[in-house]
Amino acid sequence: MGIEIGGEWTLAESCFDSTVLGKCEAVMSLGNGYLGLRSATEERYVNEKRGLFVAGTFNSFGGVAESEVCELPNAADFLEMGISLNGTDFSLTQGTIQAYSRKLNFATGELHRHVVWMSPDGQKYQLDFYRITSMRNLHTIAQKICITPLSADAEVQITTGINGQITNSGSQHFSEGAKRFYDKKYMQLVQTTTQTGIEFVITTTVSGLSNPHIAMDRRKIFSVFNTHISKNQKLIIEKITTVHTSRDKLSEGMSTAKLQSIALSNLQDQSSLGYDEIARLSAESWQKKVWDNIPVTIDSNNPRDQLSLRFAQYHLQVMAPFHDNRMNIGAKGLSGEGYKGHTFWDTEIFALPYYIFSQPKTARSLEEYRYLSLPGARDKAKENGCVGAQFPWESAWITDGEVTPLLGAADIVTGLPIPILTGKIEIHITCDVCYGVWQYYMATGDEDFMERYGYELVFETANFWASRLEEGEDGLLHINNVIGPDEYKDEIDDDAFTNYCAGWNLYLAMEYRDKLEKSNPELLADLEKYINYDLWQQKVEKVYVPKSREDGVIPQNKTYLSLKEIDLSKYKNQKRVGSIYNDFNHDQINEMQVCKQADVLLLMLLMEDAFTPQEKRANWDYYEPRTLHDSSLSLSTHSILANDMGDFSLAYSLFERACAIDMGENMHSSNDGIHAGSIGGIWQCAVLGFGGLRLVGDKIRLDPKLPEHWKRLEFYAWLQGQKFKIEITQNSIQIDNLTQSGTIELEILGNMFVVRNRLKIT
């Protein structure tokens, strides 16, 4: 059981288990940045979680419960197809399965399920289900279903349409709108989100069958078809669907009737192409955008390595709303209800580097989202008695501000839901946003972005820190009552990560202000109202940054090193993350030396030139044994650091564990959706870790150290507006400038080089 390698490009499942449907629904989910579709099956099962999410369409269920914050609504389902064969419903929980496979092909984005099924009455059928979400026409989803009776002729009944009875785990986000059949051929359902009033228009058509009985029900419109197929004859059914919403940039201000007619005409165009052509065009886009353009190629004797990178690139592509800068990436992409579609620091720290180096336009769009969210960030700062911009820990629509829920899972001791404090005090997100701007600018040199958005973001985040710092009895400035990256420590003072990064944010603002004074005094004058240079300087000199002890260990926060120690081996060897919560509640965990995820060690990666190799080693030796990797964000950071420290086989095994978070054997780890940040981390392990491409200080550095069994790693990187191909073997580095119009300065293996057309170092 589990997820397997189905070929160089394919993730596969080779047996069906109706109790673990969530895994493949998520890891094999389809999408195109505009929408995401969980790969639920056509026939329905008790444990399934169907899901269609359209980026940016947030709605709040309302009601009085504190846990009901806005989320991406789970829109109507159209994948469902009831198939009755000679009077028996096709279902893999009855009869016998004689052959089964489900495969997602990353090259084409096509999902294919193949089944040979013996019905309880002894009749054999072959069924093949194909499906894609189009990369060419972002509104389109195409399905093809082939049914062949193998024992005798079959009377087939197909029931399918659009079902708006779907909810987000019980929260119905839509009021019912118009339902309509056009020409007995096209079915359309309109649903409107209850609070934000976003209209969804879903339109579908079925071909290969005729004379439908058409029907409507509450929130449902469907057709029933009856047909006869002879033994060994193949019935081919195609179902083409389009999804449009009033949130689409092009439909802004449009009447419902107009949106309905656009949706219908797009469906007419698309369905006239037919499944195969839609799939071909979509595969062509995949090829052009990703696989011919920016592939990461690994020549390793473990085929899982290459597949993991393809898995990562596939999901990084389908999760990113590159079409609209008012939207960002959810912690579960568009592949499930988990984290409600909200955006976290996962974007800047874990996913953004991929886009910066591979698809800088998408990276820019993700950072523009932060700029567009500035009004909410300014309000949040004000609410907390500060100035400048304080970014929400969880973000949704650009005007929503903070959307973190207030209550979480059960507390083993009190029996009550655990209060979630992250939205109030996990404030390092504000420097993470600034770090995102810095990374983007460093790698791209995109001055236009900085002038329009970037400088203001850096100055306003610095203003927040200047107002948030508190003077202590020692005359230094402290940051009290926060949560750092390690969410197992609540309400702590002087979190090393937060304090270092806040200080850095202030320095960066000063540096950029000085730079503008020379390069663009006019812009500097325009930005004057955001600039408090003297204040930043006064503050930055007095920020308390925890220094290392004699043994090199940096206290994670004011109290961490004096907390109780317990034997963590049981939790270090756990099968499922978070098992410590079965024995202790959050308050008890808060009093122990245990970390959920990389914290001080992450700081040592992000600010790598601020720490010596000895400090890195000392902190690794101290913190890693105390870290449970209960956040999916933890393992990739550890892998990269281990590689930096020369622990090569450990680095590789941590990389493998990072890949296994979604692709591994735990059949429940992805139920609520894939782990977007962790997937960004897979790419980081390969390119930033083993490939050694880094942004350090004011330099772009290349210092690769491949795992022993990797013969070659090849990737593409956009640097300062030029595209490079970088090929690394065990004893050579070759860099080709594919733009061939400029040069780039790189630090390679400790020496500075200017790369013109090609540089080869052996």
Ligand code: BGC
């Ligand atoms: C992690 C956070 C992360 C969030 C969303 C939490 O479990 O501790 O660091 O941002 O998940 O991925």
